[in-house]
Amino acid sequence: MPEKKDYSIGILKSSRDAGKTYDFDEKHNKDLPVGMWFQNSHEGTILFIVFYTQACRWSRCLGCNLPSKSSQYNVDYRALIKQIDYVFASADVIGQRERIKKVIVSNNGSVLDEETFSSTALMYLLAKLNLHLPNLAVCSIETRAEYVDLAELEFISRVIKEGETPTELELAIGFEAFDESIRNRIFKKGLSLKLFESFVGRISPYQYGLKCYFMQKPVPGMSDEEAILDIQHGIDYLSRIASIYEIKINMHLNPTFVAKGTPLEKSFLKGKYTPPRLIDVAKAALHAEGARISVFIGLYDEGLAVKGGSFVRENDKGIVHLVEQFNMTGNFRFLHLACKE
């Protein structure tokens, strides 16, 4: 049998070449996920799970330190299965199991990259979703587009439809910025519009949903106005794609925070970068009113921001509350109010 390939050196090299200085988390108990939490959205209660696995093999994106929550080395399926058991044995999940409408599956990288997230564990997870969450409507899987394999998607989609409530599959991919030069030359996302559109073209006949993660003001050198415009262009573009391919698209808009051990942190410490203001995030998202896509605004930095590097500032309590109301209802009235804060 061929030996399992070792990607640990490549992962370290990609992150160091990209100017990252963080360490990977080898102290984490590999039988426990990185974290899980609930979100309230107009789709209902969402359970967000981040599994502890080998780090993202791309690891190059400028402001991202998610791999610092992962291992540099392979985490095998036995450990992942224990993590899954832990999730479904947790009192919080048991208490909310009837209410959970959506699960977002993440490993701070690509769940569909079988080199970092075991296929055995993925199958086990799907079975657990069917067994434990009777009202699950959507299973969202985070991945880079290049790991999407249609045969695998067809299988996953068939499995999750077998639960008590037929569950739809959603793919969640990082888009980060609309401007091609910012996205690929500066942020180093490695995602061209051509690749994105060919990916959408492949999944659209199956009617899988699509979530696209965007970051507002992801790189230094962007003014607040340019950052708003970039998101608005992204909304227009995704709306066009949703109409052409007749698929459901959600933009998950994350205001950028300054993540430790990244080139963005260096710019921030030199006074060359400030995170976006929440009022500007609300202004950008307001552009989606009447558009063909929905928007969710991420307000959680997973504890990865450096001191003073969060987008939530003192006196932002009111606007945070309005954004949460918007997320919960999808009602743009709350964003209009947020823009007046």
Ligand code: SF4
């Ligand atoms: S943003 Fe995603 S693809 Fe890019 S380095 Fe971070 S985890 Fe990997």
